[in-house]
Amino acid sequence: MIDTRNKQIALLLSETIATRITMFMSVPFLMIYLSNRFHFSATELSLIIGINPLCTVIFGPLGGRLTDKISRSKTLYIVPFFWGLIFLSFAAASTFPVFLLLNGLNGICYVTYESTVKKVLSFNSTLNNRKLVFNLRYTCLAVGAFLGPLLQLLFPKTSTAHMYVLLGGTYLVSALLNRCFFKDCPPAEKTPPINTAASSATDRKNLLLFLCFLLGIAFSYFAYAQSQSTVSLFFTSKEFGVGGNSKYSLMLSMNALLILILQFPVLRVTQRFPPLKLLMLSNVLFSFSLLLTPQSSNWGYFLVMVLSFSLGEVLLGSNFDYSVDSFSTEENKGLYFGLSETVRIGNTIGPIVGGLLIEASPSGGFKEIFIILSLITLVGQLFLWLYGKNIRINQH
Structure with missing residues (x-):
């Protein structure tokens, strides 16, 4: 019988492949989509694309700290659910301020969810196999980055907006699966300090x-x-x-x-x-x-x-x-x-x-x-x- 923790690791790794494939079918083509469809200026395009890593850097410590304060089971469900809605909103957006806001929220969700997943993989693995688990996740990321652009070529007539619908749906499914598989995932144990x-x-x-x-x-x-x-x-x-x-x-x-x-x-x-x-x-x-x-x-x-x-x-x-x-x-x-x-x-x-x-x-x-x-x-x-x-x- 497979240990529950191994099932949870397998689920997170499988979700990583699925979400990264759909992400690389849409995100790399965002600038082309915004330029061709909405004719934003070069400055507006740079701001929309650049706000994502900026928010990732600025909110990294805050997003990580939240995962220490909130139950991992809640974070694994709430963040990808909200993230999925953000990606669905990309398909309906049409103005510069909205795209700017959505891509900023995208960066905040990314850093919060990444911190949570890495933390759960750490808790669910032993010291002996932890490095292997982190390497397996890195492999999943590489597979997604490799297959995503190739699969995108199979849908030449499908717009980037529709790809974002697929991406959003993938994260919503991940949220529901996490809700089922991580019901009993407790928050991190806290030990009282000896000398403050x-x-x-x-x-x-x-x-x-x-x-x-x-x-x-x-x-x-x-x-x-x-x-x-x-x-x-x-x-x-x-x-x-x-x-x-x-x-x-x-x-x-x-x-x-x-x-x-x-x-x-x-x-x-x-x-x-x-x-x-x-x-x-x-x-x-x-x-x-x-x-x-x-x-x-x-x-x-x-x-x-x-x-x-x-x-x-x-x-x-x-x-x-x-x-x-x-x-x-x-x-x-x-x-x-x-x-x-x-x-x-x-x-x-x-x-x-x-x-x-x-x-x-x-x-x-x-x-x-x-x-x-x-x-x-x-x-x-x-x-x-x-x-x-x-x-x-x-x-x-």
């Missing part, structure tokens, strides 16, 4: 250490964000040469495929290494891939660049959530998982810095631009090293 003053001082110190860790990881996200901004601009530039569009599409497809192929072999090989060391290696691999990008018109450099980028992404995805879980306690897992979403500030800053460097560079100069981006990425090593050093001091 000492406990508060320790909590503040741990929080500062954790923020140092997140800052280091944000530089990896800074590098990751270049793949959809500065790198794409380079591949379509005169400096790259002929066939840049096709090669960029190939890069994206190879990246998605390599992640699915490499994840579990890499997990098996690296399981004896500390997660922090692997996250530092991930940062170096991202930096190295950016350094190789200007030479990627050559097939050899191109293949090494894509492999380096994909390995960096696998190591980041495989170890980040597990590291956050290891750092937190039962009472504050939601807060720490919510705070962990602030690393996505790198996703916002990365394209901005890349764009500024392109504008400041005379006649393109992509080689110098990618050297600078590569060096900026390596700044993350300093913060991860400081984090690791302080952790070792605390342990002694």
Whole structure:
């Protein structure tokens, strides 16, 4: 007989695949839909798209803290239900303020639900298989990102609005399933503090250490964000040469495929290494891939660049959530998982810095631009090293 906790883990992982497939059938095409259907200006489009990660970063700690205060069973039902209604509203919306509001609420729901799911997966898994569970979820996310755009091609005449109806319906079904399967999911156990003053001082110190860790990881996200901004601009530039569009599409497809192929072999090989060391290696691999990008018109450099980028992404995805879980306690897992979403500030800053460097560079100069981006990425090593050093001091 399958343990109830294993059933709950299996349900959450299955829902992750279903929701991510439908999400990638709709969300990546939102800007095209808004531009073609409603003819919003470039500024309005940027604000609608940009408010989502902004809300994710701003409300991350609050959303995570809510999951520590409210019963997990309620959060697993209420948030996806409300989220589903928001996605259904996308199909009926038609004005700029409404789309702005909806995508902002989308970001708030995302960070709250992500914190809850990660927290439940942590509570429902043992210490020995926790890293495997987090890696399985990362695989589910990768499968959704890979299949979603492909399945969207099967419905060329279906509008993005209808895809959002499908996405909203998927979340409503998830909410109902969670309502049935998580009826007896209790809130996190609370233990009374022994020494309030000492406990508060320790909590503040741990929080500062954790923020140092997140800052280091944000530089990896800074590098990751270049793949959809500065790198794409380079591949379509005169400096790259002929066939840049096709090669960029190939890069994206190879990246998605390599992640699915490499994840579990890499997990098996690296399981004896500390997660922090692997996250530092991930940062170096991202930096190295950016350094190789200007030479990627050559097939050899191109293949090494894509492999380096994909390995960096696998190591980041495989170890980040597990590291956050290891750092937190039962009472504050939601807060720490919510705070962990602030690393996505790198996703916002990365394209901005890349764009500024392109504008400041005379006649393109992509080689110098990618050297600078590569060096900026390596700044993350300093913060991860400081984090690791302080952790070792605390342990002694």
